[in-house]
Amino acid sequence: MIKFLLKGLMRDRSRSLFPVLTVFIGVFLAVFFYSFMNGVLEDMVRSTAHYQTGHLRIMTQAYAKEANQNPNDLAFIGVAKLLDVLNEKYPELIWTPRIKFGGLLDIPDEEGETKTQGPVSGMALDLFSSSSVEVRLLKVKEAIMRGRMPKEAGEILIADEFAKKLQVSPGDTATLISSTMYGSMAMTNYKIAGTVQFGVSAMDRGTIFADISDIQVALDMPDTAGEILGFFPDDIYHEKQAPMVAAAFNQEFKDSDNPFSPQMGTLPEESGLTDYLGLIDSMSIIIIVIFVLAMSIVLWNAGLMGSLRRYGEIGVRMAIGEARGHIYKTLILESVSIGIFGSVLGTLAGVAVSYLMQMYGLNFGFLFKNSALMISSVYRAQVTVGSFVIGFAPGIISTVLGTAIAGIGIYKRQTSQLFKELEV
Amino acid sequence: MKYTNITLLLILPALLFSQAPSAQEIIKRVDKNILSDSKIVVSKMIIHGRRGQRTVEAKSWQRNIDQSFTEYLAPAREKGTKMLKLGDKLWTYSPATDRIILISGHMLRQSVMGSDLSYEDMMEDPFLQNMYEAKIAGSDTVSDRPVWILDLKAKIKEIAYDARKIWVDQERFIILKENLYAKSGTLLKQITLGEVMQVEGRWIPKTALYKDALKEGTGTELIIDSISFNENIPDTIFSKASLRK
Incomplete structure (x- = not known):
């Protein structure tokens, strides 16, 4: 019977084309x-972890209260010892210290006086070691636009856009004017090794990157760091494991009476992304419900129009003795076929376009010109197993639901009226 | 007799008020107390941070109101750092970088050596009568000294503090306490004098506590170790070349 129905559908385009297209x-x-929302939200989480919070973040309690101001006077002293403890107790994570700082970058002229200068935000991380997790996670090498990676003390990377604004190139000297952790003015000369672009507007506007050992010297922060970040080796936030690690650490090391004792927080806690992560979980359900409802209304309408057009056909089938339930069942089977066919085509097309978007992305940098958010300005989709499955639910449910509602009219027709109707 | 006493009681405040100098006269006397062609000051700042305290020592040469040269003497990390103010420009020199940097824009609002003083504080015209309209708000006692309380309101636009409340010693014409406010009315800084000393006939602060109201901590103590007025300071001091010497 299915073969018979399919033949009918293929021969009568008006019964199949519009519903399949819908x-x-x-x-x-x-x-x-x-796929797009998945990509954007995943990217937001990944960027936040890489540039801001890690999957887990350790700061002193005093620093944590003002973390958005990078209060290095409240930074954690005794980093080497704490790293040893972390590597011993939580070897399943990669631990890396960072210092964030602000100041002024001053470019000298030939006489050593100010040629140009601009406010700068800085990130000090492990750039020199060959096994640096930071270089890999932040894709620092891939971000280099001009010049090369810093190789020795006194070399920095500078955001490409910022370098152009300050009219400097790799090889030039720049002086960082900042504050030591004790508040003194800190002035240090650096050689610009290269320029970088990360595709994150907040960073590309005016950031420099230096090795943490260099900044520890410059800002008088020996064995000190603003924060120690922990990353899971697969670069995925593990929502069950991370809170357990944080709770165990805080239980052992956090001292409520000592504002300079360390405390550990998870990515959602540190970034305020808890709601977004919740949204990722419920996103597929939201999309299915919206599309089932919208498409059901469209297909119900299509079913009604189809029923009207097939008024005579259904009347004849009833007149020759076909049961109403059987007619209804065949219409439902037809709609299932249309639903499967349309869903396969729609899924293939949707996955193909999403994949292109995943590869190339769309640059929304113009929207983030003044943004301080550490998220990529290039939006990319992300094709997952869910992308192949998610379309079938709205595709099939909506066609069946639409036909089921439209087909109710079959039961309302009176057999006694049939011949009179067919005469018309 | 009874009526005479009542009449005296009624007119006494008016009599006293008529004897008090006007607000403008008070700030003129305050300015005169610090006015000199030049001065050389050796001072130290004890900065009480959230992680302990440290002491910064400096020697300053000042001429008129718009020329000043400061060399930091201690601690070792700051030794040799110099600052030069010429008019509305401020340069700093650090021996570690051998660079002369112009401090401008938002950097002027930054703290000097981590203290509760900002570069803007250093840049300001020290003469109140040039910058503020004053009115007497009352009288009080500070450190057992009778004072006038004056409310000052800025009469020029480009100014770090839009309003000030000052407590002026009625006899010595020295400010014993000062609150500095933003345009919004927010208290930005508090200055409280400790000891005062008389040098060459002027009353000047020996110790003062600066407290940035927007910062945690207990503030910065400023201690004047020595001060001399109307010294003959060579012109070469107030030049950019002297920063590298």
């Missing part, structure tokens, strides 16, 4: 939006 468009949009 399902195709709906499923395509559902797959694309799911």
Whole structure:
């Protein structure tokens, strides 16, 4: 019977083309939006972890209260010892110290006097060691636009856009004017090794990157860091394991009476992304519900129009003795076929476009010109197993639901009226 | 007799008020107390931070109101750092970088050596009568000294503190306490004098506590070790070349 129904559908385009197109468009949009939102939210989480909080972050309690101001006078002293403890107790994570700082970058002229200068934010991380997790996670080498990676003390990387604004190139000297952790003015000369672009507007506007050992000397912070970040080796935030590690650490090391004792927080706690992470979990359900509802209304309407057009056919089938339930069942089977066909086409098209978006992305940098958010300005989709599955639910449910509602009319027709109707 | 006493009681405040100098006269006397062609000051700042305290020592040469040269003497990390103010420009020199840097823009609001003083504080015209309209708000006692309380409101636009409340010693014409406010009315800084000393006939602070109201900590103590007025300071001191010497 299914073969018979399929033949009917293929021969009568008006019964298949519009519903298939509707399902195709709906499923395509559902797959694309799911993959796009997945990509954007995943990217937001990844960027936040890489540039701001890690998967876990350790700071002193006093520093944590003002973390957005990078209060290095409250930084953690005794980093080497704490790193040893962390590596011993939590070897499943990679631990790395960072210092964030602010100041002024001053470019000298030939006589050593100020040629140009601009406010700068800085990030000090492990750039020199060959096994540096920072270089790999932040894709520092890939971000280099001009010049090379810093190789020795006194060399820094500078955001490419910022370098152009200050009219400096690799090889030039720049003086960082900042504050030591004790508040004194700190002035240090650096050689610009290279320029970088990370695709994160907040960083590309005016950031420098230096090895942490250099900044510890410059800012009078020996064996000290503003924060120690922990990353899971697969670069994925493990929502069950991370809070357990944080709780165990805080239980052992956090001392409520000592503002300079360390405390550990998880990525959602540190970034305020708890709601966004919750949104990722419920996103697929939200998309399915929206598309099922919207497409059901469209397909119900299509079913009604189809029923009207097939008024005579259904009347004849009833007149020759076909049961109403059987007619209804065949219409549902037809809609399942249309739903599957449209869903397959829509999923393939949606995945293809999403994959292109994953590869190339769309640059929304113009929206982030003045943004301080550490998120990528290039939006990319992310194709996952869910992308292949998510379209089938709205694709099939909506066609069946639409046909089921439209087909109710079959039961309302009176057999006694049939011949009179067919005469018309 | 009874009526005479009542009349005296009623007119006494008016009589006293008529004897008090006007607000403008008070700030003129305050300015005169510090006015000199030049001065050389050796001072130290004890900065009480959230992680302990440290002491910064400096020697300053000042001429008129718009020329000043400061060399930091201690601690070792700051030794040799110099600052030069010429008019509305401020340069700093650090021996570690051998660079002369112009301090401008938002950097002027930054703390000097981690203290509760900002570069803007250093840049300000020290003469109140040039910058503020004053009115007497009352009288009080500070450190057992009778004082006038004056409210000052800025009469020029480009100014670090839009309003000040000062407590002026009625006899010595020295400010014993000062609150500095932003345009919004927010208290930004508090200055409280400790000891005062008389040098060459002028009353000047020996110790003062500066407290940035927006910062945690207990503030910065400023101690004047020595001060001499109207010294003959060579012109070469107030030049950029002297920063590298």
